[in-house]
Amino acid sequence: xxxxxxxxxxxxxxxxxxxxxxxxxxxxxxxxxxxxxxxxxxxxxxxxxxxxxxxxxxxxxxxxxxxxxxxxxxxxxxxxxxxxxxxxxxxxxxxxxxxxxxxxxxxxxxxxxxxxxxxxxxxxxxxxxxxxxxxxxxxxxxxxxxxxxxxxxxxxxxxxxxxxxxxxxxxxxxxxxxxxxxxxxxxxxxxxxxxxxxxxxxxxxxxxxx
Numbered sequence: 001x002x003x004x005x006x007x008x009x010x011x012x013x014x015x016x017x018x019x020x021x022x023x024x025x026x027x028x029x030x031x032x033x034x035x036x037x038x039x040x041x042x043x044x045x046x047x048x049x050x051x052x053x054x055x056x057x058x059x060x061x062x063x064x065x066x067x068x069x070x071x072x073x074x075x076x077x078x079x080x081x082x083x084x085x086x087x088x089x090x091x092x093x094x095x096x097x098x099x100x101x102x103x104x105x106x107x108x109x110x111x112x113x114x115x116x117x118x119x120x121x122x123x124x125x126x127x128x129x130x131x132x133x134x135x136x137x138x139x140x141x142x143x144x145x146x147x148x149x150x151x152x153x154x155x156x157x158x159x160x161x162x163x164x165x166x167x168x169x170x171x172x173x174x175x176x177x178x179x180x181x182x183x184x185x186x187x188x189x190x191x192x193x194x195x196x197x198x199x200x201x202x203x204x205x206x207x208x209x210x
Contacts, residue, residue, distance in 0.1 A: 015064040015189050016054065016094075017044035020080040025139040026070040026101045029178055033068070033099075036182030042189055049079035056090035064189050065094050070138065071102035071118045073152075084126040095131035095188055098123065099181060103162065106137035106172040132184055137172035144169075 015037075019030035030046040037044045044066070047054075059065065065087065069080030087096060100119040109115045113123070116135045123130060140163060142150055154164045163170050 014042045015044050015066060015185070016058070016062040017046050017066045017068075018049050018054070018083060019046055019068040020049040020070060020077040020083075021068075022070050022072050022077060023139070023141060023144060025173065026068045029099065029101060029136065029173065030068040032175065032178050033066070033182045033185065036179055037186060037189075040186045042186060049077075049083055053079070053082050053086045056086065056092075059087055059090040059092040059094065062092070062094045064097070064185070065092070066097040066099070066185055068099040068101060071100060071104070074118065076100065076118065076122050081122065081126075084122060084128050088126050088128055096128060097181075097185055097188065098128075098130045098133040100133075100135040101138045101173075102135060103138055103140055103157075103172060104160075105135035106162070107160075111135045111177070131188055134181060136174060136177055136181070139173060140168070140170040142166045142168055 017030060017034055017037075019026050021027040021030075027046070027048070034044050034046050049067075049069075054062075067080060067083055069076045071077075075081070084098075098119070100116065100122070102116075102118055104110055104118065105116065111134050113119050113133050119133055119135050123133060140153070140157070142153070142165070145153060150166055154166065156162070157164050
């Protein structure tokens with residue numbers, strides 16, 4: 001029986017894919033990005049920043065770094081903030097992709113850096129210039145929240161015209177937009193290392209030949 005397992009055109013990893021998640025949505029978005037990248041023969045295992053920030057040497061040698069982080073009460077999670085600080089301090093020249101996940105991004109135009117104060121503030125605070133930065137809407141899951149958080153979020157939603165039913169769960173994430181982010185990452189990764197494209201083409205040709 002033929003097998004192609006030894007001829008996979010990617011290595012672990014073709015890029016560094018990191019996430020910081022509080023309620024799970026940023027993790028799900030990172031996982032979706034990883035699946036889309038795998039379809040393009042680019043390996044990226046999502047890694048939880050709660051387990052620790054990569055070493056400076058790893059940040060410097062990574063071909064590309066993609067970060068997906070949730071926003072909580074006006075700031076990105078501490079793990080993501082630590083990553084941005086470490087990236088700056090390491091002197092890494094790897095292109096940085098930063099994806100911010102928040103309920104604010106559900107509003108038109110808030111996916112752009114210039115219109116998203118959380119995204120803009122984090123990048124400016126650390127003096128980091130991202131090759132690509134964007135925001136996507138998260139998931140509003142009242143039953144999952146602790147009572148104090150639920151009340152605070154209900155107040156925020158009331159002030160911003162969002163859902164306030166404490167028993168409701170609303171998916172605001174535009175998964176087509178997430179797929180488009182993966183496409184953008186693919187473009188940047190291919191630009192960093194054309195060998196990724198060559199490996200993918202070679203693998204496709206081998207499958208056709210088999």
